Amino acid sequence: MVLKGLDGFKTLTEHYFKQIFRSRLLVVLMFFLPLYFIVTMNVVHPERPIMIPIGDVLAMGILSDLATMTVVTVVVSLLCGVFGFFIIKESRTDPRLKIVGFSDFEILGSKLLLLSGVVLFTTAFSFLVMFYLTIPENITWFLIGVLLAGANYSFIGVLAGFFLNKLPGMYLMLFMPTLDLMLFQSPMVDRDLIGEWVKYLPGHNPMRIVLRASLGLDQEIRILLYSLFFLALLFAITFIVFYTKIKTK
Amino acid sequence: MIEIRDLIKVNVTAFFRRPVNLGLIVFGIPSVIYGFYVFMRALPDFIFPEISAEMGAATGTLFAVVFLVGLVGLFQIISSLEADRRLSLSGFSMQNILIGRFLGIFIISTIISALSLGVMSYWVFAESYSRAFLVLTLSGFMYGMIGVLIGSSVPKELEASLILIFLADLDVFLGTGVLDFESAVVEYFPLHSPSILLRNAVLNGHLDNSHLLVLGVYILVFLYFSSLAFKKASSDEEGWF
Amino acid sequence: MVFPLIRKSDYTGIDDNKKSGCVKDGRTPDKSRGITKTYRSKIPYFGRDEEVLRGVDFQVSEANIVGIVGENGSGKSTLMKILAGVMKPDSGLVERNGRIGWCPQEKLLYDRLTVDETFTLFGIGYDMKRWEIGRNKEKLADKFGFEDYLDYQVDKLSEGVKQKVNLSIALMHDPDLLLLDEPYEGFDWNTYLKFWDVTEELLESEKSIVVISHFVNERERFDSIYELYGGLLTKEK
Numbered sequence: 001m002v003l004k005g006l007d008g009f010k011t012l013t014e015h016y017f018k019q020i021f022r023s024r025l026l027v028v029l030m031f032f033l034p035l036y037f038i039v040t041m042n043v044v045h046p047e048r049p050i051m052i053p054i055g056d057v058l059a060m061g062i063l064s065d066l067a068t069m070t071v072v073t074v075v076v077s078l079l080c081g082v083f084g085f086f087i088i089k090e091s092r093t094d095p096r097l098k099i100v101g102f103s104d105f106e107i108l109g110s111k112l113l114l115l116s117g118v119v120l121f122t123t124a125f126s127f128l129v130m131f132y133l134t135i136p137e138n139i140t141w142f143l144i145g146v147l148l149a150g151a152n153y154s155f156i157g158v159l160a161g162f163f164l165n166k167l168p169g170m171y172l173m174l175f176m177p178t179l180d181l182m183l184f185q186s187p188m189v190d191r192d193l194i195g196e197w198v199k200y201l202p203g204h205n206p207m208r209i210v211l212r213a214s215l216g217l218d219q220e221i222r223i224l225l226y227s228l229f230f231l232a233l234l235f236a237i238t239f240i241v242f243y244t245k246i247k248t249k
Numbered sequence: 250m251i252e253i254r255d256l257i258k259v260n261v262t263a264f265f266r267r268p269v270n271l272g273l274i275v276f277g278i279p280s281v282i283y284g285f286y287v288f289m290r291a292l293p294d295f296i297f298p299e300i301s302a303e304m305g306a307a308t309g310t311l312f313a314v315v316f317l318v319g320l321v322g323l324f325q326i327i328s329s330l331e332a333d334r335r336l337s338l339s340g341f342s343m344q345n346i347l348i349g350r351f352l353g354i355f356i357i358s359t360i361i362s363a364l365s366l367g368v369m370s371y372w373v374f375a376e377s378y379s380r381a382f383l384v385l386t387l388s389g390f391m392y393g394m395i396g397v398l399i400g401s402s403v404p405k406e407l408e409a410s411l412i413l414i415f416l417a418d419l420d421v422f423l424g425t426g427v428l429d430f431e432s433a434v435v436e437y438f439p440l441h442s443p444s445i446l447l448r449n450a451v452l453n454g455h456l457d458n459s460h461l462l463v464l465g466v467y468i469l470v471f472l473y474f475s476s477l478a479f480k481k482a483s484s485d486e487e488g489w490f
Numbered sequence: 491m492v493f494p495l496i497r498k499s500d501y502t503g504i505d506d507n508k509k510s511g512c513v514k515d516g517r518t519p520d521k522s523r524g525i526t527k528t529y530r531s532k533i534p535y536f537g538r539d540e541e542v543l544r545g546v547d548f549q550v551s552e553a554n555i556v557g558i559v560g561e562n563g564s565g566k567s568t569l570m571k572i573l574a575g576v577m578k579p580d581s582g583l584v585e586r587n588g589r590i591g592w593c594p595q596e597k598l599l600y601d602r603l604t605v606d607e608t609f610t611l612f613g614i615g616y617d618m619k620r621w622e623i624g625r626n627k628e629k630l631a632d633k634f635g636f637e638d639y640l641d642y643q644v645d646k647l648s649e650g651v652k653q654k655v656n657l658s659i660a661l662m663h664d665p666d667l668l669l670l671d672e673p674y675e676g677f678d679w680n681t682y683l684k685f686w687d688v689t690e691e692l693l694e695s696e697k698s699i700v701v702i703s704h705f706v707n708e709r710e711r712f713d714s715i716y717e718l719y720g721g722l723l724t725k726e727k
Contacts, residue, residue: 020407023405023407025405025408026405026407026408029408029411029412033411033412033415036419037415037418037419040419040423041419041422044423044434078415078418082410082414086410164269165267166324166406167270167324168269168277170320170410170413171277171316171320172277173414174316174417175280175281175316178418179284179285183284183285184284184288188292189288189292190293191291193290194287194288194290194291195287
């Protein structure tokens, strides 16, 4: 294994970026899709007050604001998940790069770096769109929650890319964030009726952070730690799977 | 006729021949239906007094079917455009290729609808299974046409998938009434009429003619535009985008 | 988790690509013994296993050009991938000395990068300096006649020009051993002749070339020709 240092890493990342984002349509979609989704959800929800159970407390929020903030998390997760999936699907040239001399670490690292950029961009842009419509009580924690959700789903997209074809992969990358974030993590559901298993879904802890931040409630550090642990676990699994897959067979 | 029959067979077997697609039907569809069922069951009654857990499962069934058939339409078109062009040179008329493809999608929709209805019946008893099956099949076909339209216009998998995902997601949550809101614009979402038709088929076994007409009109409209887009894409390598 | 179903290989050892070759006397840039490869079905007991290579021995010496022919599906590309190091054999030994240039049959290029950017990417991979990349790119573009396309994205190129770029990427780092899989697919006549000029130059500088093709014209250009049939390689008389 030969590491080329920063030059090789930088070159690979730069070229992967060009390979994906040279599509003008894709760039347009990166802006348009969050805009249309977030604005539509904000417009169709009424601006009426609603009592939300968060943990042991009942907090009051505005329905349209809460829906908007939830949707930001969903949009970021959807986009990051799909990108993660396609970044792996566009890997047929990787064996040639290995023969040429790039290491497995450089190839994986470049893809993850690119994916991180996607997570950051989609979070930032979606937040900007939301900012014109509503502002969470605690912006920093809100962004942390959304970033964590996006990062989780980007890794899930990567893992799906290793094992699934495009059709089932896209099916998973739509339904998993949608069901997880929009439905199962909704503060309106009765936890006793839905079951404890939803706590183990990728969106659980990030969504708790997002909702608390939206309503201005105090954050629990342990939720952040659980989220980071979950993210680290996903990263480790992704790394292992990638390394196993990219090894010459 | 023989040509079309051959084309239908190719299109349908291409989908069911892949083990991962079968896995999707076995695991994916039930998961979605169960997810919606469990969500609606866990919501307090005052949130959606008119929509029970069973209706949640029916909505989930609709979503599971339409999105799958939509993806089939999308990916089949993108992956087969070049092959279809080549097929037309070997003697198949473009018209027959188009008919074969669309009928193939229709048959896939019927099979997936039947299987999904079977899964749904574990949680929901429908007053009229035949009418529910009809609604699911037609709705699936409508989304198949949407998939073809997107795939023909944007023959790039990542971009086309993103468009379909965001369209379908919003359509389900606004058009089907899963989320509570008040706006007239939702009546124009493609899944608005199918969701009402399916609910009626499940609850009382009747189909409202006006909503059936709307669904029929949407199918014809998407059929028309997807045919145009397919024709353009099959004669022009780059598509619209 | 998916567990690979290929049985644990009993191959005795693979030398990874050696960048700055330790080329020995009586030099053989590539030597392979007893190569076997079977494509196994992904699901146990379903589908067919396909035994493609059944004990291939192969060797190419310095300043030699060798052709490998065979029917479609005979395993030529599989053998080439094993020789290049893209794929591992189930058993057998592959020794490589020196730098390898691999030109695959499928044009494994990034379709949205320009030709310039493609050279830069692969050149960095080969550990070439920027000025070396520029120099070799200009030389190959001029030789194969694609200098007008350097700022075109790969997906905008004709298949013939793509193949020129595909081949040039394999040549740009002055490899000791060139592994070419259907290298002249899509070439016009002039480019086909230029290809053979380039091979002559390479042979004069004591490089070795392996060309895989499903048919080989102009047999006199090759030092030897092997046929891959039934999973075994036999030298044509």
